[in-house]
Each structure stands twice: as structure tokens, then as C-alpha cells.
Amino acid sequence: MSRTLVIGDIHGGFKGLEQAMQRSEVTKEDQLIFLGDYVDGWSETPELLSYLIQLKEEQDCIFIRGNHDDLVLTWFRTGESNPKWLEHGGKSTMLAYEDVSSTIRDMHHRFLENLTNYHIDKQNRLFLHAGFSNLHGPQAEFYPNTVYWDRSLWEMAKAMDKSLSPEDSFYPDRLKLFNEIYIGHTPTTRIGKTDPVNLANVWNIDTGAAFKGPISILDIDTKEVWQSDPVYKLYSDEPGRNKD
Template identity: 30%
Template sequence: MTQSSSSRVVAIGDIHGCVHALDTLVKIADLQPDDTLVCLGDLIDQGWESKEVLDLLIELSERCNLVAIRGNHEEMFLAALESERAKESWMLFGGTTTVNSYHFGGDIDAVPAEHIEFIRSTVDFYETDTHIFTHALYLPDVPPEEWPPHILRWTLIEKPYPEPHVSGKTVVVGHTEQRSGEILDLGHLICLDTACYNYGWLTALDLTSGEVWQASKWGQLKERPSEPMPIPVPKPPVSD
């Protein structure tokens, strides 16, 4: 996918059904038709407005280039459509709030086909000339198309931290909650999950300018220092 010289790439962390936060960040980012918005997965569950989040994302897909990464909660939802046992597990891990956003006390069949198809359209990763975006983590020494599902959607960032990716590109993820409310920035790895549904913030990062915006689940914008986040210069691929 080729981007124009004036277009931007904006990444946003785990939304988890927090539509007021998402709406605030989308408005302040002022996305244009040539811009790319990368949602890093876990669009649904935990928060109370999963239906409204999916409605807004579908609308955004008509206004800009929207890339929705598949998180572990989207994986659980899709499994729940196929298995009663998987549905019971999903309901325990946030699915109940998603169902209730459609019909309080209802079941998974309350989710409309349009929303199911949107979740099915989510992707494992997205790659630009400078960055790789996925939900959870990566393998440093293999290309993203070879990363297994448990790495893509379930593995937490833990010490010792993974080495830089062999491509030299910065990897941008969510999934591992930063309960401090601040971005984890290791230079070669950036985590934008700042625990919005859990009284934290939803974080958006403009990878072009380094500008950061954060909003609470009630849609209140967080005041931040005026300096943009440093955007690392990609390193060339490691050769044998």
C-alpha cells in the first residue's frame, strides 16, 4: 500500500468498548481520507460500548484508511460463534459486556452480521516502510507472516525484552497493559495499551509527527507535555 507524502499513520491502543475515548481521539486527530488509522486490536469486551465502537469504526472505514488488527478478544469472539464452550469462556473474559451493549441480558446472536463481518475482516498485522503493527508481540528473527497466533495475540511483553526486529522496523503493539497510563517506548518496540477500560487512558500516536493524544473512557482528554514523542529512525535489516 502506497501512502502520499502528506498522509499520516495514526496508531491507537486497545479500545475495549470505550467509545467516548475513541470518539475524542478521532476528532482531535482530524483524520483525512489519505490518512491511515491502525487499531491495535481488542476493539471489544470489558468496556460497555462495544456495539458503538464497531459502529464508529465501520463509519471511519469510509472516511480514511482503517486497519483493524485482530486481538485476543476478537479471536475469542470468533471462536464463541462456533462453540458453546468457547462462548462460555468468552463471556467470562469480557464478552458479557459486549453482548449487553446490543441487548442487556441477551446472547451472542444479538450481534448483527455487519459487526461479525467487520471482526472477521481484522488482520494479523500491518506493515509500512518503517513500522510493523500487531496486537501482542513479535518474533525478532522471522518475518511477520510467520509469527504464530499465540505470539500475535496472547504473549505479554516481559523482561528480558525482545530484541529489535530483523527488518530494522519499529514494532507497535497493544495487549500488555501499561497501568501507569504512559506509553512503553523501548525504541524498537512501542506499546500503546494504557488500560482505558480499567480507569486508564486510550492512547493514539501519530507515527508521522510523534504527537500523542490520550482520553479517558468518559472521553476526557488528558493534558500532556507539548513535546512530541521521538520517532526512531528505522535501522537497515540485519544481514548475515
């Protein structure tokens, strides 16, 4: 029986993704929805992107754009790097591409160019990297990059009164637009969790792979979760983005 599986932030942790996919027993019949941030952090960004490109040839995959993916795309296009990007994982990506051929690099460039900003399925479930602020939804955002940088959606969900229902007049209008919303971007480790976290109808699947957490895969119908080991343990000789 086919499943729809959503995968949180990876940040160059190819070993962690392999482990999580093995544990979830992914088959070619499963649809895979990746929530972005494939790059920046651990050392295997090139290997990971090559794997994802091949995976797309084998089964139904949706690849959402993350803010780090956009930063790396800018570096591919211009060769320019900014200090903040280097500090937050960009340095590991630059080092990882030192010995990568121009052919493979161009292939990865095209992959990052062709990522999608968000996906809405037939059940009115929204998938995007970060969030949105427009009360008419992500498609109405004046600045398209909002969907892979916004943290206000998650901050709102965290601050909500848990007793509110969608019928309540105080329930946020943004959340009423979709049956469920799946995001990454803001690690759940910031609130002391290493599992996907559900607040209101928002599911955060970023379980801190760039830091001290695992990579997570969630079945959106059953809500079953599979995880890798904490990714930093798979790259014990690397600094990653941050060990904190």
C-alpha cells in the same frame, strides 16, 4: 498534510475513541492503524464496531486482530462462552448484543472475520496486537494466534539493558527484523504509565482503556500523542473489565 496514526486498545469504549479522535483532529487524509481489542470491557462494543465499519468506507484504515476480537468471533460462530472470557470483558459484550438485530450482528461478525493479524509498512515498521516469538518474524509463526496473544516480546523489551544498540551482539535478533514495532495487548498501566511507552524499538500503545487508563492515538512520524479522558470516567456507572 496526511498522517499515519496508530490507535491502541479500545475495549468497547466508544466515547473514549470519539474523544481521542476529536483531540487529534483526525481528517479523511490520515491513515489510521488500529491495534486491536475493539471489544470486551465497556458497554458500547456494538456502537463502536458499527462506527469502525463506516470509518473504513471513508478513509484508509487498517484493523489489526486482538485476542478479545478473536474470542468474540468464536462466540459469534458457536454461541459458546468460557468462564475466563466472561470474567475478562465477555459478559459486557454479551449483554450489549442482547438487543442488537441479527443484521447488524452479522455485519459485525464479518468485520471481525476480516481483521488482519499484522501489518508491515513500506518503512519496515510492524504493527500487531501482541507480539511474536519466531526469530524469522510474525509471518513464520507456526501458530498464527501467537501474534495476538504473545507477551514475550514486550517482556523482553522491558528487561533489556537500555544501553544496548542494534549493533551489539546481545541485542535481540527479533527486534532487528523491523525498524519499529507497534503493539497493544499489555497495558502500560502495569508499569505505572498511562502514556504510550517506548522500549528499544517497541512502542506499546495500550494505555489501559479497559481499566483506569485512556485510549491513546500516536503519530508514528512525529510521536505526538493524543488521549481521551480515563475511559472509566466516561462510563462511571459500569464495572468495566477491572477497576484496578
